[in-house]
Amino acid sequence: MKHAFVPPADLEPLQRHPKAAAPGHHIDLHHSTCFGCGDDVPLGLHLKVIAGDGLTVSADMPVASWMQGGPGVIHGGVLSAAFDEVMGTSPLLIGSAVVTAHLEIDFAEPIPLGSTLHFDARILGRQRRKVYIASVAHIGDPERPVASAHSIFVTIDVKEHFAEHYDKRVIL
Numbered sequence: 571m572k573h574a575f576v577p578p579a580d581l582e583p584l585q586r587h588p589k590a591a592a593p594g595h596h597i598d599l600h601h602s603t604c605f606g607c608g609d610d611v612p613l614g615l616h617l618k619v620i621a622g623d624g625l626t627v628s629a630d631m632p633v634a635s636w637m638q639g640g641p642g643v644i645h646g647g648v649l650s651a652a653f654d655e656v657m658g659t660s661p662l663l664i665g666s667a668v669v670t671a672h673l674e675i676d677f678a679e680p681i682p683l684g685s686t687l688h689f690d691a692r693i694l695g696r697q698r699r700k701v702y703i704a705s706v707a708h709i710g711d712p713e714r715p716v717a718s719a720h721s722i723f724v725t726i727d728v729k730e731h732f733a734e735h736y737d738k739r740v741i742l
């Protein structure tokens with residue numbers, strides 16, 4: 571797939587954390603009201619991100635009618651949010667909490683409502699607090715990606731990062 575993103579050549583390689591979810595297991599460390607992964611939000615993506623081998627994760631997302639953008643196809647923003655969630659969860663494999671700093675999406679084909687998107691993502695490496703991640707999505711044929719993404723996530727101290735906004739959190 572065509573893309574313009576070039577990760578730095580001197581990325582530091584990363585190791586899987588000894589306590590990371592085992593391959594095939596759900597990575598479950600976010601919260602139930604998250605738009606991307608929460609079970610308690612009525613209109614959310616409800617993504618279950620599954621640990622793969624090494625520094626990889628995957629997830630499936632049925633493309634529901636409420637996700638429509640153009641007639642009969644997924645909205646680009648919904649697709650971007652799904653990539654964000656899948657890639658943003660993957661640094662839990664290295665024991666790091668992160669937020670998105672930079673997210674690039676390449677849209678290769680329209681994605682029809684009623685299809686199921688399969689996401690694969692892998693951590694490329696780190697440069698100081700920046701974690702570089704790439705992801706590809708297909709709807710049945712892994713050799714024919716329908717979209718791809720590249721991102722830079724930045725590691726945070728969760729308590730410190732959200733302290734100012736914590737009292738506005740939504741509890742359902």
Ligand SMILES: CCCCCCCCCCCC(=O)SCCNC(=O)CCNC(=O)[C@H](O)C(C)(C)COP(=O)(O)OP(=O)(O)OC[C@H]1O[C@@H](n2cnc3c(N)ncnc32)[C@H](O)[C@@H]1OP(=O)(O)O
Pocket residue numbers: 599600606654655656657658659662667668669670671672697698699700722724726728
């Ligand atoms: C939570 C539980 C998890 C559990 C699982 C979570 C799954 C979550 C999935 C969804 C994730 C989200 O949507 S998160 C929500 C959307 N994102 C956000 O709200 C983040 C808003 N932005 C910020 O808070 C801030 O800008 C930060 C934290 C990203 C960076 O601020 P900072 O901490 O002051 O650090 P700073 O020195 O500026 O940047 C650190 C390094 O990153 C680089 N950098 C900063 N911004 C960018 C950028 N846009 N593009 C390229 N590089 C950048 C800097 O040049 C520097 O590189 P160098 O000098 O080292 O070279």
